[in-house]
Amino acid sequence: MAEDNEPQQDAPKDGPAPDELEQVLAVVQALNAENAELKDQRLRALAELENTRRRAEREKQDASQFAVTRFARDMLTVADNFSRALAACPPEKREAADPQVKGVIDGVEVTERQLLAAMEQHGVKIIDTSDAKFDPNLHQAVAEVPGEGKPPGAIVHVIQTGYTLNGRLLRPAMVTVARKEDSTPNVDMKA
Numbered sequence: 036m037a038e039d040n041e042p043q044q045d046a047p048k049d050g051p052a053p054d055e056l057e058q059v060l061a062v063v064q065a066l067n068a069e070n071a072e073l074k075d076q077r078l079r080a081l082a083e084l085e086n087t088r089r090r091a092e093r094e095k096q097d098a099s100q101f102a103v104t105r106f107a108r109d110m111l112t113v114a115d116n117f118s119r120a121l122a123a124c125p126p127e128k129r130e131a132a133d134p135q136v137k138g139v140i141d142g143v144e145v146t147e148r149q150l151l152a153a154m155e156q157h158g159v160k161i162i163d164t165s166d167a168k169f170d171p172n173l174h175q176a177v178a179e180v181p182g183e184g185k186p187p188g189a190i191v192h193v194i195q196t197g198y199t200l201n202g203r204l205l206r207p208a209m210v211t212v213a214r215k216e217d218s219t220p221n222v223d224m225k226a
Contacts, residue, residue, distance in 0.1 A: 100158065100201045107159050107200055110150065115195065117147035154198075162197035162208045164190050173197060175207040182213030189213045 120143055124132075129140055151161070162173050167190050169176060180191050190210045197208025 158201040176212045179214035180211045185213040187215040
């Protein structure tokens, strides 16, 4: 039994073999690389998901804001016709007109104002061209005319009113633009 009390000497332990250690290190490095790649893929997937959510939200907002675009364009024709009807009867003829005709004209004016107010309530606004310089983003130039005292590039006359819908161009204003006056006199070359 005395042998039981004697400390036993273990065989000297050698650490893992260098080849085994290199294999373990290679596996750890491979796992770290795979882990980094999976983290990158996860981050990219989350970013793509967030971009998709934002895009869907923006499309939903645009759809609600601009769903009435076709209807609004159709109403512009009605507004144009009211405007033409009122322009066809100059103020001096209105004053000399029969009271019944004046009533009809007043009714057309009121109806035009109500239509424009209803359109504005839904985001349709008239493009302001008073004392404006030509802007190709809002105006369509149909001709260049003498400036009538306005600088070159200024709007001289509005042929058709333009409109925006919630800040987006619905129809450009058709305008005539002041041209640059020639500084050279017009000389007949035959003389």
